[in-house]
Amino acid sequence: MSDIRIVVAGAAGRMGRTLVRIITETKGCVVSGAFEMKGHPLLGQDAGTLAGVGALGVAVTDDPLAVIAKADALVDFTGAKSSVELAGLAAQARIVDVIGSTGFSAEDDAKIEAAARHAVIIKSGNMSRGVNLLAALVKQAAKSLPGFDVEIVEMHHNKKVDAPSGTALLLGEAAAAGRGVSLADNAVRARDGVTGARKPGTIGFAALRGGTVVGEHQVILAGEHERVVLGHIAEDRSIFAQGAVQACLWGQGKKEGLYSMTEVMADVLGLSS
Numbered sequence: 001m002s003d004i005r006i007v008v009a010g011a012a013g014r015m016g017r018t019l020v021r022i023i024t025e026t027k028g029c030v031v032s033g034a035f036e037m038k039g040h041p042l043l044g045q046d047a048g049t050l051a052g053v054g055a056l057g058v059a060v061t062d063d064p065l066a067v068i069a070k071a072d073a074l075v076d077f078t079g080a081k082s083s084v085e086l087a088g089l090a091a092q093a094r095i096v097d098v099i100g101s102t103g104f105s106a107e108d109d110a111k112i113e114a115a116a117r118h119a120v121i122i123k124s125g126n127m128s129r130g131v132n133l134l135a136a137l138v139k140q141a142a143k144s145l146p147g148f149d150v151e152i153v154e155m156h157h158n159k160k161v162d163a164p165s166g167t168a169l170l171l172g173e174a175a176a177a178g179r180g181v182s183l184a185d186n187a188v189r190a191r192d193g194v195t196g197a198r199k200p201g202t203i204g205f206a207a208l209r210g211g212t213v214v215g216e217h218q219v220i221l222a223g224e225h226e227r228v229v230l231g232h233i234a235e236d237r238s239i240f241a242q243g244a245v246q247a248c249l250w251g252q253g254k255k256e257g258l259y260s261m262t263e264v265m266a267d268v269l270g271l272s273s
């Protein structure tokens with residue numbers, strides 16, 4: 001069987017470079033294209049050289065359509081607004097679109113759902129195995145401890161632009177699902193000033209930013225005289241890239257639609273039954 005041709009969006013970014021490296025290390029996958037926005041200072045550079053794996057003969061272009069048209073999958077860790085546009089291009093080309101970007105609004109999500117009528121789109125705020133297992137544990141814990149207050153704390157590097165993180169929201173969704181409620185109706189995304197006592201049943205978020213932290217998350221279930229603390233520490237971005245490349249492979253030949261890493265990892269994590 002021939003290699004899966006993967007295009008990397010934002011190939012000069014932190015995740016873009018990591019994705020190029022992980023794709024070259026993954027059997028059955030090849031980097032077939034790489035792009036950045038018009039005017040980016042690294043246009044024309046070799047994507048492999050930027051990723052530190054040696055020249056691949058893939059120059060970073062500013063023409064996403066040209067490379068998407070000749071690919072089997074797109075991996076997109078750029079940002080919410082660009083991912084909405086790129087989902088439209090992936091849908092036109094009918095290729096698998098793996099979206100790792102975070103910071104989406106409800107309107108953005110609706111546009112991505114529309115694009116997923118024409119292509120396989122796999123979207124998740126965190127592509128790592130560990131966080132997707134953590135989400136299943138959080139869902140169970142929230143269900144088993146109905147009276148406990150759920151608080152989610154995250155810390156990321158000082159370049160991150162969105163808060164709460166996509167992972168924190170994913171974990172919040174897991175807790176809400178465990179309780180059979182909607183996150184949108186119960187989330188408290190920030191606190192400042194005289195906020196009043198905590199409203200029972202809410203799911204709170206706190207975001208810290210500093211230094212080069214790759215990503216840390218804690219879900220605290222606080223009850224009377226006891227706390228359950230579940231967490232994940234990302235030590236290297238390769239864990240996200242490995243999940244994204246697995247999603248590219250998993251998505252080949254699947255029916256059009258919007259999927260999450262829960263489906264991609266169900267068998268790997270033994271969560272199918």
Ligand SMILES: NC(=O)C1=CN([C@@H]2O[C@H](COP(=O)(O)OP(=O)(O)OC[C@H]3O[C@@H](n4cnc5c(N)ncnc54)[C@H](OP(=O)(O)O)[C@@H]3O)[C@@H](O)[C@H]2O)C=CC1
Pocket residue numbers: 009010011012013014015016035036037040077078079080082099100101102103124125126127128166240
């Ligand atoms: N789901 C997951 O597992 C993970 C998700 N993320 C998410 O991925 C996203 C990127 O993170 P990170 O790599 O740290 O960020 P970076 O800023 O390092 O990389 C983003 C890259 O995308 C480029 N870019 C922006 N818009 C476009 C566009 N329209 N077309 C092509 N390239 C574009 C940026 O260019 P420029 O520099 O010019 O802006 C930049 O090079 C964030 O939303 C982050 O939260 C990160 C890690 C894991």
Ligand SMILES: O=C(O)C1=N[C@H](C(=O)O)C[C@H](O)C1
Pocket residue numbers: 102125126156160164165166167168214215216234
């Ligand atoms: O911006 C990042 O860096 C990360 N973003 C994702 C998020 O918003 O949760 C995933 C990871 O934590 C790193």
